[in-house]
Amino acid sequence: xxxxxxxxxxxxxxxxxxxxxxxxxxxxxxxxxxxxxxxxxxxxxxxxxxxxxxxxxxxxxxxxxxxxxxxxxxxxxxxxxxxxxxxxxxxxxxxxxxxxxxxxxxxxxxxxxxxxxxxxxxxxxxxxxxxxxxxxxxxxxxxxxxxxxxxxxxxxxxxxxxxxxxxxxxxxxxxxxxxxxxxxxxxxxxxxxxxxxxxxxxxxxxxxxxxxxxxxxxxxxxxxxxxxxxxxxxxxxxxxxxxxxxxxxxxxxxxxxxxxxxxxxxxxxxxxxxxxxxxxxxxxxxxxx
Numbered sequence: 001x002x003x004x005x006x007x008x009x010x011x012x013x014x015x016x017x018x019x020x021x022x023x024x025x026x027x028x029x030x031x032x033x034x035x036x037x038x039x040x041x042x043x044x045x046x047x048x049x050x051x052x053x054x055x056x057x058x059x060x061x062x063x064x065x066x067x068x069x070x071x072x073x074x075x076x077x078x079x080x081x082x083x084x085x086x087x088x089x090x091x092x093x094x095x096x097x098x099x100x101x102x103x104x105x106x107x108x109x110x111x112x113x114x115x116x117x118x119x120x121x122x123x124x125x126x127x128x129x130x131x132x133x134x135x136x137x138x139x140x141x142x143x144x145x146x147x148x149x150x151x152x153x154x155x156x157x158x159x160x161x162x163x164x165x166x167x168x169x170x171x172x173x174x175x176x177x178x179x180x181x182x183x184x185x186x187x188x189x190x191x192x193x194x195x196x197x198x199x200x201x202x203x204x205x206x207x208x209x210x211x212x213x214x215x216x217x218x219x220x221x222x223x224x225x226x227x228x229x230x231x232x233x234x235x236x237x238x239x240x241x242x243x244x245x246x247x248x249x250x251x252x253x254x255x256x257x258x259x260x261x262x263x264x265x266x267x268x269x270x271x272x273x274x275x276x277x278x279x280x281x282x283x284x285x286x287x288x289x
Contacts, residue, residue, distance in 0.1 A: 002269075003269075004266065004269055004270055004273065007262055007265055007266040007269060008266060010262055011259060011262045011263060011266065014255050014258050014259050014262065015255075015259060017251075017255055018251075018252055018255035018256065018259070021248045021251040021252045021255060022248070022252050024087065024244065024248045025244075025245055025248035025249050025252060028241050028242075028244040028245035028248060029241075029245050031241045032179060032238065032241035032242050032245055035145075035176075035234070035237045035238035035240075035241050036176065036238045036241075036242075038145075038234050038237075038238070039176050039231075039234040039235050039237070039238040042230065042231050042234050043231070045227070046227050046228065046230075046231040049223075049224055049227055050224065050227075050228070053192055053220065053221065053224050054192070054193060056207065056217075056220075057191075057192045057193065059207065065214075065217040065218065065221055066161065066162045067158065067161065067162070067190055067191060067192055067217075067221040067222070067225070068191055068192055068217075068221070069191060070191055071164070071167035071168075071191070072167060073109050073110050073111070073167065073168075074110065074111050074166075074167035074168075075110065075111055075112045075113075075114065075165065075166050075167055076106070076110045076112070076113045076114070076166060076167065076168040076169070076170065077113075077114050077115075077116060077157065077160065077166045077168070077169045077170070078099060078102060078103070078113055078114070078115050078116070078169075078170045078171075078172060079116045079118065079153070079157070079169070079170065079171045079172070079189075079229070079232075080095065080096070080099045080115060080116070080117045080118065080119075080122050080126075080172050080173075081095065081118050081119065081122075081142075081171070081172065081173035081174070081232050081233065081236040082095060082096060082117065082118065082119030082120075082121045082122030082123075082125075082236075083119050083120075083121050083142055083236075083240045084119050084120045084121065084139055084140055084142055084143070085120075085121070086121060087244060087247060087248070088240055088243040088244035088247050089243045089244075089246060089247040089250075090243070091174060091182060091239060091240055091243035091244070092119070092121040092122065092125065093125065094174070094182075094184055095122070095172060095173065095174050095184050096121070096122050096125040096126055097125075098172060098184045098186070099115065099122070099126065099172050100126060100129050100130055102170075102172065102186065103115070103130055103133055110167075110168070113133055114133060114135040114166070115130065115133040115134045115135060116135060116136045116137075116138070117134060117136070117137045117138070118137075118138045118141060118142065118153075118233075118236075119138075119139065119142055120137075120139045120140075122137075123137045123139075138153070142233070142236065142237055142240070145230075145233040145234055145236075145237045147226070147230050149233065150226050150227075150229040150230035150232075150233055151226045151230075153226075153229050154222065154225040154226035154228070154229045154230075155222070155226070157169055157189065157190070157225060157229075158190075158222045158225050161190045161191075166190075168188065168190065168191070169188070169189040169190040170186060170187065170188050170189060171186075171187050171189050171228065171229065171232050172184070172185070172186050172187075173185055173232040173233075173235055173236045173239075174235065174236050174239035174240070174243075175235045175239065176235050176238035176239045176242060178242065179242035179243075179245055179246055180242070180246045182239035182242065182243055185235075187228065187232075189225055189228050189229075190225065192221065192224065
């Protein structure tokens, strides 16, 4: 049985841990508010742009722009969004497992699947599972999820696709729903998918291009890729903060329960020690008589 000193020392250690988890929860809550506002604000524009370009792709021939061309099942690229830090529950593990599952399930569908990882935790999870698929890792960019960062990442992907290095590009991230719910989301970035519409609907409209069709497509299609990556970065950042806040809240409550149990154990041990001392005193007094 541990001594009173050991129990008291452990109670102090748990209290210190609880103070840390409470502080981390408060920091994550403050970051979550800003990240959630940014993610929600970006959704309408991204969804509308994706809808317009899906309509556009439906009416254009594949050879009108390289980003619209369907090339079959050659080499694919999967861009995985994770965090650089842990202590956020299953946030990193869930999306990393989904990436591993995607690679294994599509081994027969594509000739090869390369992996670009955003975030240190994704690299640490997958480097021993699918090391041959990891081609590039970007660390320490999730804290500053700016459009400039997304634009650089998008331009890198667009250049590789136009050079026919890849025949398909996907992005995998945690979409933010609430502080306790993050949805692992897989989206195809390239080639841009035509919108599926029913026959005889109002969506069957034509477009007038100004100045020219080629100039419009050359400008707007790469922009769509950048916006998709920007949205994925924002959603992943908000999901990370929500997951961390939830995890630290659970850790704080678990620490409080542990403190109660240790305090009860300490009181019982202390009462037992007092009772033992009293019995020894009474026994000594009786032996003197």
